[in-house]
Amino acid sequence: MKIVIDGMGGDNAPMAPVEGACMAVKEYGIDIVITGEKDQLKAELSKYDCDKTKIEIVHTSQVITNDEKPVVAIRRKTDSSMVVALNMVKNKEADAMVSAGSTGALLSGGVFVIKRIKGISRPCICTAIPTMDGGVSLLSDTGANVDCDAQQLLDFAAMTNIYAKRVMNMEKPRVALANIGTEEGKGNDLVKTAFDLLKDRDDMNFIGNMETREILNGVCDVVVCDGFIGNIIVKTLEGTVLSLFKKIKESIMSSTKSKVGALLMKDSLRGLKDSLDYSSHGGAPFLGVEGGLIKAHGSSDARAIKNAIRQAIQFVDGNVVEEIRAYISSDQEKAENK
Amino acid sequence: MKIVIDGMGGDNAPMAPVEGACMAVKEYGIDIVITGEKDQLKAELSKYDCDKTKIEIVHTSQVITNDEKPVVAIRRKTDSSMVVALNMVKNKEADAMVSAGSTGALLSGGVFVIKRIKGISRPCICTAIPTMDGGVSLLSDTGANVDCDAQQLLDFAAMTNIYAKRVMNMEKPRVALANIGTEEGKGNDLVKTAFDLLKDRDDMNFIGNMETREILNGVCDVVVCDGFIGNIIVKTLEGTVLSLFKKIKESIMSSTKSKVGALLMKDSLRGLKDSLDYSSHGGAPFLGVEGGLIKAHGSSDARAIKNAIRQAIQFVDGNVVEEIRAYISSDQEKAENK
Numbered sequence A, B: 001m002k003i004v005i006d007g008m009g010g011d012n013a014p015m016a017p018v019e020g021a022c023m024a025v026k027e028y029g030i031d032i033v034i035t036g037e038k039d040q041l042k043a044e045l046s047k048y049d050c051d052k053t054k055i056e057i058v059h060t061s062q063v064i065t066n067d068e069k070p071v072v073a074i075r076r077k078t079d080s081s082m083v084v085a086l087n088m089v090k091n092k093e094a095d096a097m098v099s100a101g102s103t104g105a106l107l108s109g110g111v112f113v114i115k116r117i118k119g120i121s122r123p124c125i126c127t128a129i130p131t132m133d134g135g136v137s138l139l140s141d142t143g144a145n146v147d148c149d150a151q152q153l154l155d156f157a158a159m160t161n162i163y164a165k166r167v168m169n170m171e172k173p174r175v176a177l178a179n180i181g182t183e184e185g186k187g188n189d190l191v192k193t194a195f196d197l198l199k200d201r202d203d204m205n206f207i208g209n210m211e212t213r214e215i216l217n218g219v220c221d222v223v224v225c226d227g228f229i230g231n232i233i234v235k236t237l238e239g240t241v242l243s244l245f246k247k248i249k250e251s252i253m254s255s256t257k258s259k260v261g262a263l264l265m266k267d268s269l270r271g272l273k274d275s276l277d278y279s280s281h282g283g284a285p286f287l288g289v290e291g292g293l294i295k296a297h298g299s300s301d302a303r304a305i306k307n308a309i310r311q312a313i314q315f316v317d318g319n320v321v322e323e324i325r326a327y328i329s330s331d332q333e334k335a336e337n338k
Helices: A015-028 A038-045 A070-076 A081-090 A103-114 A150-166 A189-199 A212-217 A227-253 A256-275 A302-317 A320-337 B015-028 B038-045 B070-076 B081-090 B103-114 B150-166 B189-199 B212-217 B227-253 B256-275 B302-317 B320-337
Strands: A002-006 A031-036 A055-059 A096-099 A124-130 A136-140 A174-179 A205-211 A222-224 A284-287 A292-295 B002-006 B031-036 B055-059 B096-099 B124-130 B136-140 B174-179 B205-211 B222-224 B284-287 B292-295
Touching (some): A038 A055, A081 A103, A103 A284, A103 A292, A136 A227, A150 A174, A150 A284, A174 A227, A212 B227, A227 A256, A227 B227, A284 A320, A292 A302, B002 B081, B002 B302, B015 B302, B031 B038, B124 B150, B124 B227, B150 B174, B150 B189, B150 B284, B150 B302, B150 B320, B174 B227, B292 B302
Parallel strands (some): A002 A031, B002 B031, B002 B096, B096 B292, B174 B222
Antiparallel strands (some): B124 B284
């Protein structure tokens, strides 16, 4: 298996991508291609000890930054570390790709370079939300598509269900719709229509509506919503956790008594904050394109990159793309037989 | 001034409404009508000491519960404590109303009994979110309208802006759109169109888009969104806070050391949890109907009811309904002069 890493993407590039690649070679024994400025990549690579015959450097002269307009950047910067990596996936020179670079550019690249799986009108981004029971809930879409129809929500559900089974090893993922009430008939027009599409599926374990009040309680494995709602959920969650811990810190500092108390509680509290940090729970797969595409968090360190590479491996081993194609053809057959 | 209280609405009725009414008479010197089963209300009233000449009991024989279909309940239960109170506002026998009963029924009652202000196609519910700096951000709509157009979002903004100034005494409320990015041009079609309507208003201090990551940081005074998004935000927030405190408690109980620590921190932590409980931050006004209508939380105690009565008083004193009418006519004039 061969995974291509965008060597210049992310806040800690090229250090983290190169070190992460070395860790992955050691741990998983796979082949890796790193795209980027060759002198920088070589200098980084020389710092680490691993089987260097399994790492290939492909020189690129450009870098796409977070400030650039995604579509423009992908179209113009054809010799960027990101576009060259995307082309390797497209041309089957690599099985999957990992990048910590611009999310927007990567999404555009997925659609315009790698291309959509035939029958999927909108690929989605899936974010793993760490839950209170130590597991994760997979939330799709979290920002790729801000205006959706119900068929697209059904596709997000089906693709994320496949990802949950094939990559996250969940046996019979519980699929729920993000909604403002649990009863059937709740919600806006989009969600009500999506409910009707989901409730009769025999290829998914649809458990109905879920109120976002429950999002951290691990009540389901896959949460389906459009990208606007998904992004609102993720950011409200993140903001609340950050604000709360900041306030707890302030409360602690307000008296000597509570300072002493906090000192005794430090380990418990720190573990909790880390366990809720969704950015540390692996990369976000981009589902619905003709290849594995894992977006690692922009601030990924080497370990996070290594974990994203592991996800890419599981994505390939799990035949996620083939499974999504099978979902599409099965639905098309059913439609034709009607 | 006369405020009517739904004496049978809420988990703690009729105790909390009656006690809250007595507290309000003492503290604000206003006249109060309580609707409900007269024997129960009289028995409750006899427990408290206040100027009883200022409290009138209007007997009603029915109660609307949370399980009933709102529209059906409002239409059929014409002798319920809620509908009789709504009719008193409609007939100007009371200046405003407070109820801790079913939100859905109260919304239906607002529209079908009290009626909308002419020119407002959709009234909204406004929820006060306590922020980390000790203030509040007013979020509208939080559930009355799950499918909205941009003009309706503009109306929510205008009405909440008026409420912020006239009831919350905010001088120049900062109005923002709930969005998934701060730059102009971000978001779905609805939000982008609403942005265009809001940006040229000279009657509002529109500060642009706000990411919901910032919701607790007090970066704005009024947050505008449709009722589906608003409800998702409020419930994600509430769920995160509850889950987090539950987890903190568990972390604490996991070791003797942290138990001792927690004991020392108890007061700081409890104060923090209370300060984030949006249900304790007064009632939610229902904006856009021909009268003051304050929804107190279902679990309101007497103090919460008294606070909701104070809001109702400020609503009347602030001429909120007249101000909303003025906003509508000013916009109609501008449209005609174009």
